[in-house]
Amino acid sequence: KVVRCAIYTRKSTEEGLNQEFNSLDAQREAGEAFIASQKHEGWTLLPRRYDDGGFSGGNAERPALQRLMQDVAAGEIDCVVVYKVDRLSRSLLDFAKLMGTFEEQNVAFVSVTQQFNTNHSMGRLTLNILLSFAQFEREIIGERIRDKLSAQARKGKWKGGIPVLGYDVDRSTPTPKLVVNKAEAIQVREIFELYLSMGSLLLVATELNDRGWFSKRWTTKSGRKRGGVEFDKNNLHALLTNPIYIGKIRHRDDVFNGEHAPIVEPALFFRVAERLKRNAYLPNPRSRNKYGSLLKGLLYCRGCGRAMTHTYNTARKRRYRYYTCISVLKQGRAACPSRSLPASEIEKAVVDQVRCIAKDPALRRAVFDETQVHLRQQLEECRLNLAVSEREIKWLEEELKQTTQTGSTDSEMSKLAADLQERLSREHHKYGKLSNRVTEMEAAEIKASDIARTMENFDNLWSTLSPKEQWHMLSMLIQRVEFDATESSFEIFFEDAGIAALSHAAEGSAR
Structure with missing residues (x-):
């Protein structure tokens, strides 16, 4: 009987894949040699390659693996050969699903270096033991990462990740540190002051975008450019609530003293936090209409595109109502020619x-x-x-x-x-x-x-x-x-x- 064999290879990162002979080639070569040794059993290698370069074994969303399983379902494969068990999957749950599909289609699974074959009961037992240890190892690694991040935060060290506006990352030391970017720090303080004066995330975001200000621009280790996007309510709120600006490091629900220099006064930071908290409980601006102004939230200045807000003056015990462009209120007459109506x-x-x-x-x-x-x-x-x-x-x-x-x-x-x-x-x-x-x-x-x-x-x-x-x-x-x-x-x-x-x-x- 002819046993049609497919070799599956995988490497977690793309590092070294451009070499003439890489890790995927080495895995395939070992699989080819094993299949050749079983020629007397009728084993023959299928020419189609199933190589996943740069894909994690933590999930099954891999193009070559998907093609392999499609061919298995189509009845075109009798045996799947891998270099090691974890090349197919590092997840016990995913692996169990794959094995279930193999069993339904009467497809054998062979690991070249671990010497077992699921055609035999001992091979299936060995496989389950190996997978259990692989899953355990993965969970231990995850716990170590979480413990390390927590320890770093308690010591006030930056945990890494996406840099924030106002700071650069100094990587000249074994542990990267945050250093103040003076030009950006001025912008950050101005953003906090703007929110106190305007009281609206949307208005502040619009103002920042009008000024041509953007979020933090940075470059990854691989040289890719990131960030530099316009401000919106979400990223502005994240900036205004980040305790990193008062010299703190946040880890989950805890806040620790950081080793980096603050760039915002705590008094200013907490005034903004209090204003954000108050505004969070306010209804939609269109529903707040204390003086019954008919065009509240509807009237806009065509000159600058900003809203015209309802204002009033009191003279001789009478209240005179007006609509005034927000640009004029915040920046003066020079900002917009529109007059009060x-x-x-x-x-x-x-x-x-x-x-x-x-x-x-x-x-x-x-x-x-x-x-x-x-x-x-x-x-x-x-x-x-x-x-x-x-x-x-x-x-x-x-x-x-x-x-x-x-x-x-x-x-x-x-x-x-x-x-x-x-x-x-x-x-x-x-x-x-x-x-x-x-x-x-x-x-x-x-x-x-x-x-x-x-x-x-x-x-x-x-x-x-x-x-x-x-x-x-x-x-x-x-x-x-x-x-x-x-x-x-x-x-x-x-x-x-x-x-x-x-x-x-x-x-x-x-x-």
Whole structure:
């Protein structure tokens, strides 16, 4: 009987694979010699190669292994030959699954250097013992890495991983140390001060991006460029809550005194922490409307793109309300030419324009056409962001795979793997939200009748609502109002989903 044999080889890292004769070749050569020694039993080597270079044995997500198992399932292989058991898998669970598949397909498994064959009961017993020890060894290594990281943290030493803005890594000593980057340290202190003055992660992130500031740029040991991304709420929050800036090292839930120099005063750090804590319990900005301003969260300055926030002055015991561009409030008149608008005037003008649209069929049609265009643009932008997120996930997965496949117990690599896993989890969450948004937008169908029904009922509904309810209605109907200071004009952008929702509400109340 002919026994068709396939040789599987694996190496955890890519180091040395470009050599003329590498580790995979050596493993294959040993397998070929063993198969040749069994020629009298009918063993013959299949020409197809199953080589996984640069892949960890900790999981089964390996291209050559997947091809091997597909060929096993197709009945094209009678015996799988490896140099050592752990070349096929280091995971007892994965190995048990592979062995189960081999048994179902009547495929033998042979380890060349450990001299056993699963065709025999003694070979199967030996295999299970070897795998148990391999799994035990892997768990012990993991415990040692965790203990080492914990010991480093208690001594105040940097645990490794992704460098943070404000510090460089000095690798001239046996244990890498953090040293202050003076230019970046100035930026970090400015970021803390900005948050105290603005009180919003989103506003601060926008301000930093407007200034052209980026997250920490760094180079890996292999020479790859990393970091240098724009600020968002997530990475800004991580920066503002990192105790490393006050000379501390955080390990899990514990914080220890670090051996590196602080760059932020503890008083400033804890004031920011308290502000973050307070803001975490506040409702959405659009829902905070103490003075009943109708355009709260809706009015934007066309000149600089920033929001126009509701402000007021008190004179002769009367309160005068205004909308003022945030750029002007934070940076002065030189930052933006937009002037403060009397709140009652701009609110009345916006409501009157909505009323005009409600009464004019031609204007209603124009709003419908504009809304459709805007919806398509939003959908296209959302799809683009979804594609970008998908690429980011693939990149992070590849980076994580390369990091874990090195098999290194180095603390820096372990921290890097943990950071990559955390970023991957956040990106998956972001992808899920974007995917849901795309699905919702694709399912949304704004009809001309929705526009007509909503607008025709606007006056009837408006007169019966309280100021808070009127603001809520505008928030559903309008996405944003852009004020152009140079032209003293404004433009209304309608909320696509809100039009349909108000239309259905009006339809229901009419029944």
